[in-house]
Amino acid sequence: MNRKYRKTIIAGNWKMFKTPSETRAFAEELKSSLPRAKRCSIALCVPYVDIPAAAKILKDSRIAVGAQNVHWASEGTYTGEISADMLADLDVKYVIVGHSERRQLFLENDLLVNRKVHAVLDAGMNPIICVGEDWDQRQIGVTLELISYQIRTALAGVTPEQMRHVVIAYEPVWAIGTGNTATPEQAGEVCSAIRGVLRKLYGARIARSTTIQYGGSMNENNAEALLAQEDVDGGLIGSASLKVESFLKIIQIANQE
Numbered sequence: 001m002n003r004k005y006r007k008t009i010i011a012g013n014w015k016m017f018k019t020p021s022e023t024r025a026f027a028e029e030l031k032s033s034l035p036r037a038k039r040c041s042i043a044l045c046v047p048y049v050d051i052p053a054a055a056k057i058l059k060d061s062r063i064a065v066g067a068q069n070v071h072w073a074s075e076g077t078y079t080g081e082i083s084a085d086m087l088a089d090l091d092v093k094y095v096i097v098g099h100s101e102r103r104q105l106f107l108e109n110d111l112l113v114n115r116k117v118h119a120v121l122d123a124g125m126n127p128i129i130c131v132g133e134d135w136d137q138r139q140i141g142v143t144l145e146l147i148s149y150q151i152r153t154a155l156a157g158v159t160p161e162q163m164r165h166v167v168i169a170y171e172p173v174w175a176i177g178t179g180n181t182a183t184p185e186q187a188g189e190v191c192s193a194i195r196g197v198l199r200k201l202y203g204a205r206i207a208r209s210t211t212i213q214y215g216g217s218m219n220e221n222n223a224e225a226l227l228a229q230e231d232v233d234g235g236l237i238g239s240a241s242l243k244v245e246s247f248l249k250i251i252q253i254a255n256q257e
């Protein structure tokens with residue numbers, strides 16, 4: 001990480017875990033145990049139904065509330081869907097877009113991800129755009145090309161001014177929920193390549209100030225080495241964000257001087 005130029009962001013992705021009551025208990029405990037140092041930003045991306053509980057307890061705290069998905073349209077006949085304005089109205093600050101579980105299980109493609117990125121930005125929130133290769137793609141050596149394509153497509157039409165709100169998360173699919181973490185060097189290499197793509201698209205100043213997280217089995221034991229990489233500016237954390245103790249340890253590591 002490099003705090004001189006960009007924010008370090010530790011974000012939890014709870015996926016489909018925890019009820020509103022469990023959310024209340026977690027948020028109270030996390031809020032009361034945060035370290036004093038404020039060197040990293042913190043977000044909790046919770047299931048839709050948990051947002052009101054999280055927002056109520058975390059209001060006036062330094063923990064932002066995030067969502068894990070959004071619909072691309074502003075409103076309409078989309079039974080079961082949730083719009084960006086609905087989320088913004090609940091004080092949601094971050095929205096995960098293009099998570100690999102959505103891409104794999106719900107067939108979301110890069111063009112849809114781009115529409116969702118615009119919906120989030122238009123509603124005044126910050127998209128966390130997930131990109132990453134699967135194991136076969138890494139083996140045949142197309143990781144950097146694939147990620148460059150994912151980034152370019154997700155950001156099509158996003159203006160330099162809007163880039164202030166964009167967060168990128170490099171999440172190798174083979175490392176998500178598997179316990180297989182990318183080595184710090186692998187994570188650093190891809191995050192630095194992502195910054196290179198941003199430099200070509202938006203110039204050096206914007207590339208330097210964009211937060212690029214790593215996600216994929218990050219936990220309290222490997223966070224320090226991953227965050228020591230110059231281009232890894234935080235983490236998107238799944239299973240280790242479900243327990244206050246492990247999530248807090250990662251926050252403490254990201255807060256170290």
Ligand code: PEP
Binds near residue numbers: 178238
């Ligand atoms: C994720 O869901 O974004 C994630 C990184 O999960 P895990 O930390 O469990 O691999």
